[in-house]
Amino acid sequence: MLWDHHCHALLAETAKSDLDRLARCLTEAPSTYPLEDLHHGVVFHQALAVMASRLDVSCETAAVERALASVDYADYCQRIFNEAGYARLLVDTGYTPMGAWSIDGMEKVLGIPIRKILRLETLAEKALTVARDFDDWIDRYQRTLKEARHDGYVGAKSIIAYRSGLHVVPVEETRARAQFVVMRQREATRLVDPDLLNYLLYLATPILMGQNLPLQFHTGFGDPDTDLLQGNPLLLRSYIEEFVSQGHRIALLHTYPYHREAGYLASVYPGVYLDVSLALPLAASGSSRILHEALELTPLSRLLFASDSHSRPESYFLAAKFFREGMNAFLDRTVTRHQVLASVAENWAHAVAKGNVERLYGIE
Numbered sequence: 114m115l116w117d118h119h120c121h122a123l124l125a126e127t128a129k130s131d132l133d134r135l136a137r138c139l140t141e142a143p144s145t146y147p148l149e150d151l152h153h154g155v156v157f158h159q160a161l162a163v164m165a166s167r168l169d170v171s172c173e174t175a176a177v178e179r180a181l182a183s184v185d186y187a188d189y190c191q192r193i194f195n196e197a198g199y200a201r202l203l204v205d206t207g208y209t210p211m212g213a214w215s216i217d218g219m220e221k222v223l224g225i226p227i228r229k230i231l232r233l234e235t236l237a238e239k240a241l242t243v244a245r246d247f248d249d250w251i252d253r254y255q256r257t258l259k260e261a262r263h264d265g266y267v268g269a270k271s272i273i274a275y276r277s278g279l280h281v282v283p284v285e286e287t288r289a290r291a292q293f294v295v296m297r298q299r300e301a302t303r304l305v306d307p308d309l310l311n312y313l314l315y316l317a318t319p320i321l322m323g324q325n326l327p328l329q330f331h332t333g334f335g336d337p338d339t340d341l342l343q344g345n346p347l348l349l350r351s352y353i354e355e356f357v358s359q360g361h362r363i364a365l366l367h368t369y370p371y372h373r374e375a376g377y378l379a380s381v382y383p384g385v386y387l388d389v390s391l392a393l394p395l396a397a398s399g400s401s402r403i404l405h406e407a408l409e410l411t412p413l414s415r416l417l418f419a420s421d422s423h424s425r426p427e428s429y430f431l432a433a434k435f436f437r438e439g440m441n442a443f444l445d446r447t448v449t450r451h452q453v454l455a456s457v458a459e460n461w462a463h464a465v466a467k468g469n470v471e472r473l474y475g476i477e
């Protein structure tokens with residue numbers, strides 16, 4: 114049984130036999146990146162093999178495409194999620210691929226309970242489209258945040274790493290007001306100003322803490338829109354020092370190639386959790402090694418499972434498969450080489466698959 118604490122929506126039936134779309138969803142490359150090169154990735158071929166064996170055809174793309182076109186897609190998705198052992202999904206509603214199922218639709222198709230994560234920057238951008246002025250904007254942003262737990266959200270997420278980087282700092286209200294005026298003059302709808310982004314993050318944090326809602330941060334790699342240099346979670350140090358001592362809990366998402374740095378943070382600060390999602394499944398050939406490196410310092414009570422998958426069920430399948438393989442190898446080694454009791458290793462296996470997510474998000 115796996116509880117995935119960060120993923121996105123699945124594509125509906127209409128795109129079921131589109132293997133180019135599959136290749137595009139197994140990479141962080143932009144749509145201008147040559148498709149031909151995506152077909153030379155290990156993860157693409159492993160996804161083909163997953164499909165071929167479930168559809169009972171050969172691994173050639175034409176054969177897989179033909180079989181997919183006539184498959185009962187809802188049944189196919191359900192089988193794959195069941196086989197991978199998914200029992201709960203926490204879906205980030207801030208990114209939904211074109212042509213995806215709604216949360217309710219996905220829940221019905223998969224038969225798996227889904228809980229929602231609220232994305233801060235998306236919320237602020239939505240409020241911006243209707244706000245009369247700065248005060249009205251902040252008021253709308255705060256009002257939704259204060260109702261988050263009540264509205265069914267179990268956590269929030271920030272993509273500030275994508276916009277102005279993880280070196281976050283508190284910003285005075287007067288400065289935020291001035292930047293709001295500049296943004297309005299430019300008729301900008303996308304939030305990129307560091308002062309506004311930082312102001313909104315620091316405003317949200319105590320509101321989330323008041324509802325015992327953890328905050329996820331995008332860290333590490335992503336599409337080329339992110340400056341990977343600014344995605345190092347070590348840059349969050351002053352934010353962590355200020356808030357985790359007061360009981361705030363954060364989850365560092367993806368972390369690769371900074372999974373060791375993230376492990377260090379989880380090993381010295383209370384309330385810091387991490388995952389190696391996205392690298393599992395995209396960095397297929399290194400998946401076990403990456404997981405093991407993340408666990409060099411991370412206590413087993415701080416590692417979470419996430420796939421960060423979207424669109425295609427095969428991506429969720431591979432994330433779960435790589436995680437399970439990596440964890441089994443890791444736990445075996447702790448018993449044989451580090452004299453960890455088998456019963457302790459067994460408890461750890463449950464914690465990383467489910468218990469840690471359950472505790473962090475306060476869900477059952």
Ligand SMILES: [Zn+2]
Pocket residue numbers: 119120121205421
């Ligand atoms: Zn994501």
